[in-house]
Amino acid sequence: xxxxxxxxxxxxxxxxxxxxxxxxxxxxxxxxxxxxxxxxxxxxxxxxxxxxxxxxxxxxxxxxxxxxxxxxxxxxxxxxxxxxxxxxxxxxxxxxxxxxxxxxxxxxxxxxxxxxxxxxxxxxxxxxxxxxxxxxxxxxxxxxxxxxxxxxxxxxxxxxxxxxxxxxxxxxxxxxxxxxxxxxxxxxxxxxxxxxxxxxxxxxxxxxxxxxxxxxxxxxxxxxxxxxxxxxxxxxxxxxxxxxxxxxxxxxxxxxxxxxxxxxxxxxxxxxxxxxxxxxxxxxxxxxxxxxxxxxxxxx
Amino acid sequence: xxxxxxxxxxxxxxxxxxxxxxxxxxxxxxxxxxxxxxxxxxxxxxxxxxxxxxxxxxxxxxxxxxxxxxxxxxxxxxxxxxxxxxxxxxxxxxxxxxxxxxxxxxxxxxxxxxxxxxxxxxxxxxxxxxxxxxxxxxxxxxxxxxxxxxxxxxxxxxxxxxxxxxxxxxxxxxxxxxxxxxxxxxxxxxxxxxxxxxxxxxxxxxxxxxxxxxxxxxxxxxxxxxxxxxxxxxxxxxxxxxxxxxxxxxxxxxxxxxxxxxxxxxxxx
Numbered sequence: 001x002x003x004x005x006x007x008x009x010x011x012x013x014x015x016x017x018x019x020x021x022x023x024x025x026x027x028x029x030x031x032x033x034x035x036x037x038x039x040x041x042x043x044x045x046x047x048x049x050x051x052x053x054x055x056x057x058x059x060x061x062x063x064x065x066x067x068x069x070x071x072x073x074x075x076x077x078x079x080x081x082x083x084x085x086x087x088x089x090x091x092x093x094x095x096x097x098x099x100x101x102x103x104x105x106x107x108x109x110x111x112x113x114x115x116x117x118x119x120x121x122x123x124x125x126x127x128x129x130x131x132x133x134x135x136x137x138x139x140x141x142x143x144x145x146x147x148x149x150x151x152x153x154x155x156x157x158x159x160x161x162x163x164x165x166x167x168x169x170x171x172x173x174x175x176x177x178x179x180x181x182x183x184x185x186x187x188x189x190x191x192x193x194x195x196x197x198x199x200x201x202x203x204x205x206x207x208x209x210x211x212x213x214x215x216x217x218x219x220x221x222x223x224x225x226x227x228x229x230x231x232x233x234x235x236x237x238x239x240x241x242x243x244x245x246x247x248x249x250x251x252x253x254x255x256x257x258x259x260x261x262x263x264x265x266x267x268x269x270x271x272x273x274x275x276x277x278x279x280x281x282x283x284x285x286x287x288x289x290x291x292x293x294x295x296x297x298x299x300x
Numbered sequence: 301x302x303x304x305x306x307x308x309x310x311x312x313x314x315x316x317x318x319x320x321x322x323x324x325x326x327x328x329x330x331x332x333x334x335x336x337x338x339x340x341x342x343x344x345x346x347x348x349x350x351x352x353x354x355x356x357x358x359x360x361x362x363x364x365x366x367x368x369x370x371x372x373x374x375x376x377x378x379x380x381x382x383x384x385x386x387x388x389x390x391x392x393x394x395x396x397x398x399x400x401x402x403x404x405x406x407x408x409x410x411x412x413x414x415x416x417x418x419x420x421x422x423x424x425x426x427x428x429x430x431x432x433x434x435x436x437x438x439x440x441x442x443x444x445x446x447x448x449x450x451x452x453x454x455x456x457x458x459x460x461x462x463x464x465x466x467x468x469x470x471x472x473x474x475x476x477x478x479x480x481x482x483x484x485x486x487x488x489x490x491x492x493x494x495x496x497x498x499x500x501x502x503x504x505x506x507x508x509x510x511x512x513x514x515x516x517x518x519x520x521x522x523x524x525x526x527x528x529x530x531x532x533x534x535x536x537x538x539x540x541x542x543x544x545x546x547x548x549x550x551x552x553x554x555x556x557x558x559x560x561x562x563x564x565x566x567x568x569x
Contacts, residue, residue: 074481
């Protein structure tokens with residue numbers, strides 16, 4: 001799920017030299033929790049735990065925060081998990097739903113990914129299973145009387161998500177980051193949730209439309225993308241086209257995580273005899289360096 | 301909720317709040333939620349009578365408790381109740397600016413996310429508590445074997461939800477750590493103020509009070525949960541302040557006082 005982008009953003013803010021591995025989580029990992037951060041020998045999951053872990057290792061982007069601001073961070077993270085996460089899970093389900101059922105999406109976006117990759121009959125089995133899983137998760141935590149039908153549950157989920165976006169927008173106001181001029185844990189967290197909604201390329205994602213009506217949140221995402229992921233808004237890195245393509249590919253993989261299709265692709269490719277083996281996607285974050293300094297200025 | 305008809309009618313004298321039976325049946329989490337709503341209504345100066353029914357859970361439109369019966373409308377859970385009361389022209393958070401309102405909502409989520417879930421974990425996933433407190437209490441109004449059936453069914457339901465949100469794999473120690481983290485955040489946010497938004501209480505104060513007061517005054521198989529809260533003196537002072545301000549010195553008949561008093565008694569059979 002999207003909190004992966006949060007961990008990477010957080011690690012970038014605080015300069016932690018960590019390797020982030022994307023790991024296939026839908027069929028093998030017992031809990032299915034992402035993101036997973038591997039540091040030396042410890043494997044941990046769930047964003048809040050990652051925060052604690054990083055703090056203990058003394059890579060702390062929140063050093064300057066007051067106790068109250070630290071408490072606020074925790075509260076807003078709870079808000080995001082409660083109100084925005086179900087919508088992201090729902091988007092994932094919708095993506096899969098539209099992927100298989102809606103012709104226009106299939107032809108224009110998804111066919112290139114899948115046409116030659118996943119062998120039949122996996123093609124038919126996987127998204128159905130994933131959407132059932134995602135659906136179950138949503139229904140378990142959200143459904144129940146008086147919301148019984150799926151559309152009612154989804155409607156409530158989107159209402160909650162839109163309210164959450166509005167609250168975030170109000171909280172951010174005209175500030176650059178949530179606690180002033182320096183990005184903190186909360187900024188990384190919010191970015192992790194917003195970036196996939198902001199950047200997902202499927203048509204008709206209503207939550208994306210709502211997000212685009214909150215210009216300060218869009219500006220917030222763009223700032224972090226340009227500043228910490230070395231991409232201009234149009235997606236080109238100043239360093240040259242090759243790097244731009246590589247960065248863009250990484251970013252696309254990063255922010256389109258909702259479908260989990262990429263891991264599945266990698267997984268199937270590795271197992272399939274007719275394709276050359278491919279490694280799991282890894283993103284190495286530079287240790288130290290000026291781009292990770294919290295005082296790094298935004299380029300105009 | 302049809303807001304037009306809601307607004308039209310004034311708050312009736314016979315408004316009632318439904319929960320499970322106080323002495324024998326109600327559990328930690330439901331008691332906390334009920335107390336939160338009672339505190340909120342007290343703060344709004346809206347009279348409410350607490351009615352205890354063994355089947356309150358099944359009467360509720362959402363299956364969750366408490367619910368209030370006002371005029372000809374039934375509303376359950378604090379969130380919707382706050383909105384309902386607002387439609388009738390009463391609000392505790394109107395004086396807050398937009399940023400404060402966002403903050404208030406975030407902190408309310410924190411309490412639900414951590415405190416309420418911890419309470420549910422303790423009463424349905426901690427084997428000792430389940431065996432000694434929950435099972436005997438939950439189905440107590442009903443004859444055997446119905447009492448055990450209902451209790452196991454509910455336990456299965458709650459454990460399913462815990463799995464979905466990733467809490468099933470937690471140890472009691474980890475859960476208590478989460479409670480501590482939550483209390484620390486609340487304590488830091490409250491600071492030396494009387495209420496979370498300084499001079500006037502809001503629904504956040506009601507919610508925090510409901511949970512913390514219940515945790516502090518409920519005897520369980522272990523004191524560890526209440527000890528976590530007691531570590532923060534401004535939180536215990538906060539609970540005492542609200543108890544004195546809104547629950548004491550009222551009629552003996554006032555069900556809110558009765559609820560607060562009975563919460564002090566042991567929930568251990």
